Amino acid sequence: MGECRYSCKSADETLAWINEIVHFLAPYSSLINAHVVNFFKDRLWENVDAEWIECLRREPVQNLLLIPSGAVQDEWPTSLKEFILKLRSMVFCQEQADMNMALPGLQMTSLNSVLAQGMNVKKKHEVEILSAVISTVANSVRADAVADVGAGQGYVAQVLAFHYQHPVIAIDACSHHGRVTDARAEKIKKYYTSQMIKSGSGMRSLNVPKTITCHILSTDSLKTLVETSLTGDVVEQSRLKAENQQDLGKPHWLSNANEKSSIVLAGLHACGDLSVTMLKTFLECKDVKAVVSLGCCYNLLSEERIEDGESQYGFPLSHAVRSTSLSLGKRARDLACQSAERWRSLDMHAGIHNFELHAFRGAFQMVLSKYYPEIVTSTPSIGRKGKALRRQHQRRSAESQLHLKGRTCHMRQKFPPEVPSVSETDWTLGSISEIQTLPSERAGYEGIKSDDTFLHFENFCRSGLSHLGIKHSQDINLQGIWKEAEPFADLVGPYWSLRAALGPLLETLILLDRLLFLQEQGSALEACLLPIFDPNISPRNVAIIAKKIDKDLRSS
Template identity: 55%
Template sequence: MEDCSQKYSCRTAKKTLEWINAIVTFIKPYAFLTNAHVTNFFTHKLWQSIDPDWLHCLRNEPVQNLLLIPCGIIQEHWPASLKEFVLDLKCLAFPREQAHLNKLFPGVNVVSLNSVLAQGMNFKKKHEVEVLSAVVSSIANSVGAQTIVDVGAGQGYLAQVLSFQYQHSVVAIDACSHHGTVMEKRAERIKKHYTAQMRKHYPEIGIPNVPKTITSRVMSIDMLKALTSMSPHIDNVKRPELIGQVADDKTSLILAGLHACGDLSVTMLKTFIECKDVKAVVSIGCCYNLLSEGCLDIAGSQCGFPMSYGVKSAGISLGKSSRDLACQSAERWRILKEDAGLHNFELHAFRAAFQMVLCKYYPEIITSSPSIGRQGKVLRRQQQRRILQSSINCEEGDYSGSALYSHEFSCNGGTSGNETAAANKFLLFEKFSQSGLSCLGLKSLQETHFHEIWKEAEPFTVW
């Protein structure tokens, strides 16, 4: 079979369009799945639209093999059509290998944040800000930009590192007034620290730069152009109607965004193309499922997806469920151990089965697209703790009954263990459903028969 790494690329516009069209051709026959939400697996009987040979094969496949499917790893005994599907999918997927920073940006020096700048950041956020601030600073210096605009600045982590550590002039824009207030208070605390340090060691330098904050929702390219044209030397602004009074035509800019949500990333890219004062854009997007979509036939459309003429010409539309699905990184499954993977699948089954409870007993709530995701996260953490305790008990030879879930079966063996595991799984589903109802402000009705619902879902939760 042709090497996937050579089959598609974005080296030219023609090759990129070939890749786009190949993806469109591939996904169209599976629209019934990509347009469906996982919660409707049982309510819409989605399994009836799947190739019966595939279904039979995958239902009898070990969990560990299922976890490897997103990596393009197939099994020899699979039907030929299923093997072809998985391999084609792998070829069409965008590569997710981590890039080497020094190869992309030679000479970039990532500086570890001190405790003052890192206050309030978790480990992940600290790492992101350290790397992105170094990259943005390097690009700003290389293009000679006078000001960096942090779009969707949040509480100002990136803006403040660029300002205090790298000594750039920074304007921070965020739609939330609360974020703006927190950002300013945080900046003042950091400013006191750096002012004291400068007076002690570099008295000739003076007071350090503080990021300027603007509270405004960026709704359009024109608005972002106006916001980014503001002089960095003015006081913090919270009223966008003042923008026209403080424009500075001599300012060259860089747009930067860490987790620029939904259409905000698109607006930044379009502003970069249309605004000559913006010399570069550095954006780490997020929440792609929140991109606006449509307007395929409207010239000059400002919808977030699709952006390119190539995708528009392909006539593809995704829809909310497909965009939500596209945000899930199934490749992360490969790092899961068997127990973790199994319980991850089970929680999806619980949520899909719970949808049957809502449809049957609380149909009025379905129209509001209920969200109970955090209930699943809480249950997952509880399960992980019990799995860990179960493993310890097995290693110590303690079979007193504290080992729950399917791991109990692997310790005890035998039919009785299998029956116990099945009973425990139902109890977990019942607990999940009760928590979900509570989350939605609903009370369990006397006539709610969780066991009848679970009987329909259970065959899809046995591996």
């Protein structure tokens, strides 16, 4: 697999990396900007090198799923291998960093069952690491408080408050989330109070997150929120924290009464422009001394519109990239959300089923174009039909596996033990819902018939039409549409795999632009990109960590 050969330690290096990416992506704009629901209608595979497509249509599904991770096969065309390896070499490495080396002084502990209540494995992994990172950064800049932006149900805020004893402001747009955060905080407070009583260690003041419900629509709104929050209770909590630390014999500092209070902005997967707003507020608000931000939902980013002088935008951020008038567009932003780790984690059955759903959606678009052209012009969304169908498929797959196991046991009693079985890596994407079996069984085992594939497509179409408020008509020739699309269904996997491989590179471009935006401020601050989570657990794992340089802190 390709390894990244680029660096972003300085603004010049970051800009050079960005320019390389932009230059590389230019020839593939048709692949990036393709309206993939028109796969069959517009014969999108014809926009890709014919030799690549012909090669990949014969590949095992699992080889296709590894393409976004940079895996190539020796027998592939040289140009295809060069494309994948060059692309992967420009992707920011998301292998989890050595956290103790990256952040000296980091103290990370496993969350107790009370703090971790309600968290799944992924959330617990994220909260444990991120809260430790935020605490380390907050201590390094001697911040009086932390603002958890987009706090959700307050998991990070509560760990920072109760475990690390930071005064915390939990900001979220949803009032329900605020109520949940407050309710959880009360339960956690009772637990810690009882523990102090049982231990006989004496009572200390407990920090409880202060919840604020607010839609942050601009940098000004977040600045105002920060400035008005750094009063009263927060300052008092910061003073109590210092006293608690002093009582425990830990390093501490007491804020000078004449100094303004300071804060760290933090956000776990702040959606769309919210993560950008945090970075802008960090620069514009003197009270904000540091920021720790993990973005997500790049599809929700706004883009600068030169013609109307729009000032609120999520991409591009840096002056250097803005000066090129570079624009991603909606489909490129959607594509940036694709994760190589998620693709790699799919098993063969899930991969086949995903490609099958894309084929159904493409064929359904042909139905709309032929019978309801007025709807197609409005770019309809039919919702995430794949979820229900995927559950049905998983149930059928499990039942089929049980059936096959029974047949296999029976067959192995009849055949010599040296008859080889077919491994998953030998299975290819033929008919998209075909169940492959042992070679010796194929002649007598019918598997899932082509008619069954059409029935699944028919159900998909009925559901899609219903979602659009259209009553199914017998005049619609679904079988004719499917017969037209089915011969090209095995091209869906190769096309989607090649396109998805561009996703991590587009994400890298977005992340580097944000880093460059900070680096352009010169020596007034230090900033870096740091992959803090295990990407196999949490693929959106790159944090932007930035701190304003304080000469007094450096000399102390």
